[in-house]
Amino acid sequence: MxxxxxxxxxxxxxxYIFMLYQFWHLxxxxxxxxxxxxxxxxxxxxxxxxxxxxxxxxxxxxxxxGDNGNKKLFYTEMILLIAATLFxxxxxxxxxxxxxxxxxxxxxxxxRKKEVELEHNNLFEDGVEGILMDLDEALQLxxxxxxxxxxxxxxxxxxxxxxxxxFIYGKNEAGEKKTYLIDYDADSSNDMTVWIDGNVNGEYxxxxxxxxxxxxxxxxxxxxxxxxxxxxxEEQQIYEILYMGRRSFSSxxxxxxxxxxxxGDGTETGTGNFTQLRSGGEIVGFEVSxxxxxxxxVTPVRYIMEPEYVSQQELKQENTMQQVEDAKDTESWTVxxxxxxxxxxxxxxxxxxxxxxxxxxxxxxxxMEKTMDGGSTWECIxxxxxxxxxxxxxxxxxxxxxFGVAGITGASQSYSRLYVTRDGGRTFEEMKxxxxxxxxxxxxxxxxxxxxEDFDYLNMPEKEDDTLTITVTTDAAxxxxxxxxxxxYGATWEYKGLVQIAx
Numbered sequence: 001m002x003x004x005x006x007x008x009x010x011x012x013x014x015x016y017i018f019m020l021y022q023f024w025h026l027x028x029x030x031x032x033x034x035x036x037x038x039x040x041x042x043x044x045x046x047x048x049x050x051x052x053x054x055x056x057x058x059x060x061x062x063x064x065x066g067d068n069g070n071k072k073l074f075y076t077e078m079i080l081l082i083a084a085t086l087f088x089x090x091x092x093x094x095x096x097x098x099x100x101x102x103x104x105x106x107x108x109x110x111x112r113k114k115e116v117e118l119e120h121n122n123l124f125e126d127g128v129e130g131i132l133m134d135l136d137e138a139l140q141l142x143x144x145x146x147x148x149x150x151x152x153x154x155x156x157x158x159x160x161x162x163x164x165x166x167f168i169y170g171k172n173e174a175g176e177k178k179t180y181l182i183d184y185d186a187d188s189s190n191d192m193t194v195w196i197d198g199n200v201n202g203e204y205x206x207x208x209x210x211x212x213x214x215x216x217x218x219x220x221x222x223x224x225x226x227x228x229x230x231x232x233x234e235e236q237q238i239y240e241i242l243y244m245g246r247r248s249f250s251s252x253x254x255x256x257x258x259x260x261x262x263x264g265d266g267t268e269t270g271t272g273n274f275t276q277l278r279s280g281g282e283i284v285g286f287e288v289s290x291x292x293x294x295x296x297x298v299t300p301v302r303y304i305m306e307p308e309y310v311s312q313q314e315l316k317q318e319n320t321m322q323q324v325e326d327a328k329d330t331e332s333w334t335v336x337x338x339x340x341x342x343x344x345x346x347x348x349x350x351x352x353x354x355x356x357x358x359x360x361x362x363x364x365x366x367x368m369e370k371t372m373d374g375g376s377t378w379e380c381i382x383x384x385x386x387x388x389x390x391x392x393x394x395x396x397x398x399x400x401x402x403f404g405v406a407g408i409t410g411a412s413q414s415y416s417r418l419y420v421t422r423d424g425g426r427t428f429e430e431m432k433x434x435x436x437x438x439x440x441x442x443x444x445x446x447x448x449x450x451x452x453e454d455f456d457y458l459n460m461p462e463k464e465d466d467t468l469t470i471t472v473t474t475d476a477a478x479x480x481x482x483x484x485x486x487x488x489y490g491a492t493w494e495y496k497g498l499v500q501i502a503x
Contacts, residue, residue, distance in 0.1 A: 012049040013077050018042050020088035027095040030102030112198065114139065115191040118184060124159030124223055128241070129214060131164060131192075135180065139194065142170030142178055145210040148202045151243040154293070157230040159223075162186045162238055168210060169200050207246035212262040212286035212305060217241070219260040220303045222290050229292060242289040248282040248310075254302045255283065262286040262305040270306035280312035324375035327351065333396045340364065344396045344404075349374050352425050354385065354393045354406065362411030363390035368425045385428045386419060395460035398425075403489050405431070407460050413476035415456040420490050433458070433472065433484050437495040442480035444500075450474055455482055461490075471499055 019042040026035040095101025098108070116138040120130025131153070135141055148167035155161050164184035172178050181195040202208060226239055249255060257272035262285070274283055285307030291300035310318075319338060327334045327343035328351075334343050340359075345351035351371045358365040368382035391408040394416050398404035402424050409416035419428040438452050445454070454474050459481070461468045466487055473481035483496040 008049045008052040010077070012046060013081060015042055015046040015049060016081065017084045017088075019046060020084055024088045024091045024095070027092045027103035028101040030106075112195050114194045114196060115189075116194055117191050118161065118164075121161045121186075121190075122159045123153065123155045123161055123241075127214070128153060128217060131161075135182070135192070135194065139180065139196065140172075141168075141180070142172050145170045146202060146204060146208045147210055147243065147245055148179070148200045148208075149244070151210065151213060152240065154238050154240045156238060157226065157236065159226075160186070164192060167200065169202060171204070205245075206263060209245070210243075211264065212245075213243040213288055215260050215262055216258055216286060216288045216303050216305050219305070220256070220258045220288075222288075222301070222303065225290060225301055229298070233292075233295070237292050237294065240289075240291055240293050242291070244287075246285060247287045248284045249287075249302070249304075250277060250280075250282050252277045252283070254299045255307075256301055256303050257307065258303045258305045260305045268306065269308075271309055272307075273309070274307075276309045281315060282310045283307045284310055321375065324351070328374075335393075340393075342393045342396050344398060345375075346398050346401065350398075350401060351375060352396060352398060352404070353378070354396055360390075362392070364392055365390060366393060366408075368406075368428075370425055381424070381426050382428065385421075385425070386417070387428065387430065389417060391416075397460065399463060399489075405461055405490070407458070409457070409476065413457070414474075416458050416476070418458045418460070418470070422489075431458070431490060433470065433493050434495060435472075435482075438482055439495075440498060441482070442498055442500050444480050445474065469496075 019039065022035055022038050022042060026032065026039075092103070095103040096107055098104050116135055118131070119134050120126035122130075126133075128151075132141065132145075145168045148169060151166040151168070152164070153161060153166075154163040161184070163186065164182055166182045167179070168182070169177060169179040177200075179196065179198045179200045181198055182192055183194075184192040222241075229237065229239070252274035255274050257270075257274070259268055261268050270285060277283060283304070285304045287302050287304040289300045289302050292298050319336070323334065323336045323341070323343055324345075328345045328348060332344075335341070336343070340356050342354040343351065344353070349372055351374070353369050353371075354366040355369055356364045357367055366385060367380050368385040369378040370381045371378050385406055386408050389408055391410050394407035394409045396404070396406045402422055404421050404425060406419050406421070406428065407416055408419070418431040420431050421428045435452055435455070438455075441450065441452065441455075455472045457473045457475050457478070459471045459473065461470045463469075468486045468490060470484045470486075470493070471481040472484065473479070480500045481498070483499050484493045485496050486493045
């Protein structure tokens with residue numbers, strides 16, 4: 001019995017540590033099915049060995065009640081047991097910390113995942129309100145709801161809902177933001193899966209309210225359109241309703257005006273004259289699309305309520321103001337991708353921009369404009385900043401209200417020129433570097449057979465304290481180059497050697 005006591009004690013301890021390890025591994029990495037056999041085997045073995053250990057321990061105490069060796073062994077095993085317990089319990093707790101283990105994801109699912117039965121599953125009979133009724137009954141939705149990206153419902157020709165995907169949110173009575181990510185697939189379950197209290201960056205914008213979708217569907221004859229499509233196409237189709245809040249359209253194709261009060265201000269506004277779009281501009285309004293996802297050849301019907309026409313001139317003005325704000329938020333220059341205008345702001349009020357006045361064969365002609373009121377008004381201060389040189393603006397930067405540099409490159413970016421101003425952009429002169437002082441070239445240039453004359457791409461200067469640094473390379477993509485520095489705002493330049501990027 002003495003030997004059984006010693007062996008079962010050690011085996012029990014080993015099995016206990018083994019079970020802790022398996023439980024931690026399950027919590028950290030998941031895989032319940034894989035771990036169940038091991039855990040079951042460990043439990044059975046542990047219970048059996050512990051029973052034998054207790055029986056043999058009692059018998060051993062009666063025979064050798066004064067054996068100090070047994071006490072030392074017992075204490076040693078207890079210390080190991082406590083140490084193993086603390087270590088693995090700590091690892092298990094760590095796996096429950098968000099994003100640190102499978103247990104954290106499981107806890108997140110237990111707390112946030114809800115299954116809500118879709119009782120009102122016919123869109124023709126119950127409308128989209130039926131879906132919200134089922135959700136409200138189970139989750140007590142906020143009174144005013146917003147969409148984070150889209151509200152999407154698919155259904156068959158009988159109106160039976162096939163799929164739902166929506167991300168909605170709102171404030172509860174306590175003023176707390178509540179979010180609901182809704183997913184439903186009729187082929188998988190009769191229940192909607194709803195993830196609550198997730199992260200959403202959406203603000204409470206009137207343009208993203210959910211209620212206009214219901215208003216539009218209630219005022220439009222969308223069910224008749226489904227019937228027409230169902231009769232037109234022989235094969236059974238799945239139809240879809242898509243709502244993304246207040247949207248803009250540059251084409252009148254598919255647009256269908258619906259009268260009603262989408263914004264809830266008690267007044268119906270907007271225009272049904274979509275032909276204005278032929279002159280440019282946009283139509284903006286709350287819109288619900290009805291389409292057949294599997295038939296791209298069928299134009300969606302876009303039911304739009306309280307649409308407003310925004311002219312091309314208004315759009316350009318809005319875009320300009322947005323470009324101005326973007327330029328103010330960066331320390332470098334920015335480029336308007338719609339027309340190629342380059343902006344730079346020294347502070348909130350003083351800014352400059354290079355505006356394209358003519359373009360041909362990849363080259364452009366620019367004028368320099370300046371603002372002193374934050375972009376509200378602009379004045380042309382130089383109608384030829386690059387002295388007749390055609391190309392593409394490479395950069396624009398001012399270091400104070402007078403001293404600045406503008407760069408221009410060819411369409412191939414194989415060369416560039418820099419122009420400096422000392423009177424706030426009213427006059428420019430080309431920057432000349434002392435290339436005759438260059439005494440060495442980067443090894444890669446030597447290997448390619450380049451000479452000093454091939455180094456004709458001047459990168460925009462970098463400023464640190466009172467020192468300006470320019471790197472000259474063979475083209476825009478090259479990193480190895482010749483370095484020049486100036487401490488007198490570009491009046492004179494010193495050759496400073498090479499910059500070579502290790503491969």
